Amino acid sequence: MVRLLASFLIWVALLGSCATAQTLDVPKALGDPHPEGNAFMRINHMNLMRHDRDQTMRLGNRDIKYSLKECVACHVVAGPDALPISVENERHFCRTCHEYAAVKIDCFQCHNSKPDPKVQIRLLGKVPDISELARYIEEVSE
Amino acid sequence: MKLPAINFSKKPGEMNRRDFFKSGAAMATVTLAPGVTLMAFGGDANAAASSANRWGLLIDVNKCASDCTACVTACSDENGWENTGNPETDAQWIRKVDLKDNKTGYEVSLPVMCQHCDDAPCVDVCPTGASFKRTDGIVLVDKHTCIGCRYCMMACPFKARSFVHEKVTDQKSHAPRGKGTVESCTLCVHRIDVGGRPACVDACDATGHGAMVFGDLKDPESEISKMLSQYPSTALRADLGLNAGVRYQNL
Numbered sequence: 001m002v003r004l005l006a007s008f009l010i011w012v013a014l015l016g017s018c019a020t021a022q023t024l025d026v027p028k029a030l031g032d033p034h035p036e037g038n039a040f041m042r043i044n045h046m047n048l049m050r051h052d053r054d055q056t057m058r059l060g061n062r063d064i065k066y067s068l069k070e071c072v073a074c075h076v077v078a079g080p081d082a083l084p085i086s087v088e089n090e091r092h093f094c095r096t097c098h099e100y101a102a103v104k105i106d107c108f109q110c111h112n113s114k115p116d117p118k119v120q121i122r123l124l125g126k127v128p129d130i131s132e133l134a135r136y137i138e139e140v141s142e
Numbered sequence: 143m144k145l146p147a148i149n150f151s152k153k154p155g156e157m158n159r160r161d162f163f164k165s166g167a168a169m170a171t172v173t174l175a176p177g178v179t180l181m182a183f184g185g186d187a188n189a190a191a192s193s194a195n196r197w198g199l200l201i202d203v204n205k206c207a208s209d210c211t212a213c214v215t216a217c218s219d220e221n222g223w224e225n226t227g228n229p230e231t232d233a234q235w236i237r238k239v240d241l242k243d244n245k246t247g248y249e250v251s252l253p254v255m256c257q258h259c260d261d262a263p264c265v266d267v268c269p270t271g272a273s274f275k276r277t278d279g280i281v282l283v284d285k286h287t288c289i290g291c292r293y294c295m296m297a298c299p300f301k302a303r304s305f306v307h308e309k310v311t312d313q314k315s316h317a318p319r320g321k322g323t324v325e326s327c328t329l330c331v332h333r334i335d336v337g338g339r340p341a342c343v344d345a346c347d348a349t350g351h352g353a354m355v356f357g358d359l360k361d362p363e364s365e366i367s368k369m370l371s372q373y374p375s376t377a378l379r380a381d382l383g384l385n386a387g388v389r390y391q392n393l
Contacts, residue, residue, distance in 0.1 A: 053286070057282070057284060057286075058274070058276065058284070059190070059191055059276075059277075060190035060191030060276060060278065060331065060334075060335045061190055061191075061335075062190060062332075062335045062336065063190075069315050069316075072315075086311075086312075109309075109320040109321065109322075110285055110310070110313065110318040110319055110320030110323065111313065111315070111318045111320075112312060112313045112314070112315050112318070114312070115315070116314075116315040116316070
């Protein structure tokens with residue numbers, strides 16, 4: 001009976017540890033979700049990016065969908081000073097997952113892990129709803 | 143097999159180049175299995191770099207002031223390389239060179255950067271194919287495949303390339319650069335691809351010297367082509383027959 005109980009307890013502990021492992025705290029992105037779905041992106045993002053980087057660098061096609069520039073811009077994480085954090089910080093989006101998956105990437109030896117200020121502003125400054133704007137103007141004019 | 147929808151409202155004769163390539167690219171996309179497609183068109187049809195252009199620079203040495211380094215500063219700001227006080231190892235995408243004729247004492251000053259050769263020696267010697275020339279004549283380094291062997295630096299007659307010796311952080315997002323790779327003037331390819339011109343040319347114009355002209359060498363109507371056909375000009379080390387994209391006047 002004791003043995004049975006012990007094995008049951010071990011099972012519970014194992015399940016518990018699995019559960020905590022699965023709730024990896026991945027920072028939320030600023031933009032709209034990928035239409036392909038997160039599961040697809042998790043498996044294929046590197047291939048999409050490799051394909052499109054050659055498009056840009058070799059063929060000069062800058063009208064691409066999957067660029068590292070856009071990744072870091074949309075998946076930006078703000079530090080305590082409200083400024084984007086670099087990959088040096090363990091909260092950085094790319095680092096969160098790659099560290100979890102034990103995948104070492106060398107993208108950021110050359111690329112900046114923080115977004116271009118211009119892209120950053122575009123993503124943060126989404127155009128507000130007209131009604132929202134009207135409400136704001138009313139509030140201000142009162 | 144997926145075929146593109148044909149727009150019947152347009153006569154075939156009205157199809158512009160973009161439409162033509164778009165349809166061609168779509169035609170060549172064969173769906174092998176759901177989610178697996180075969181692109182048989184040699185790249186994307188919307189590519190900005192085209193062999194219909196060849197980008198070049200014309201530098202009028204007479205208009206270039208010896209005490210002015212606006213082009214160098216602009217390049218450094220634009221692409222994020224800087225002098226750290228170690229001239230032996232610092233990157234130099236563009237530099238001012240002062241020449242003096244010892245017999246007469248005549249002095250000139252000119253900016254020298256990657257000459258974007260048609261027959262680029264750096265492309266010839268690269269063992270990995272990292273050093274390459276785009277169809278529009280811009281010579282670049284693919285830092286994803288560059289192994290840092292520096293053969294291209296030895297091959298270049300203009301000493302235009304630099305090796306990154308130290309770790310780089312906070313790069314410009316349009317100009318990635320990192321330790322262990324070779325780099326050089328990109329002719330501000332990120333600007334050209336969106337219809338702009340190099341930062342050095344903008345800076346030179348801003349100083350009022352106007353010594354640099356940027357344009358398409360293949361377009362006979364472009365300012366640069368007209369000037370080249372009207373006035374004498376030369377390439378640096380013209381004896382090597384590299385057909386450089388950067389040419390000099392009054393040198």
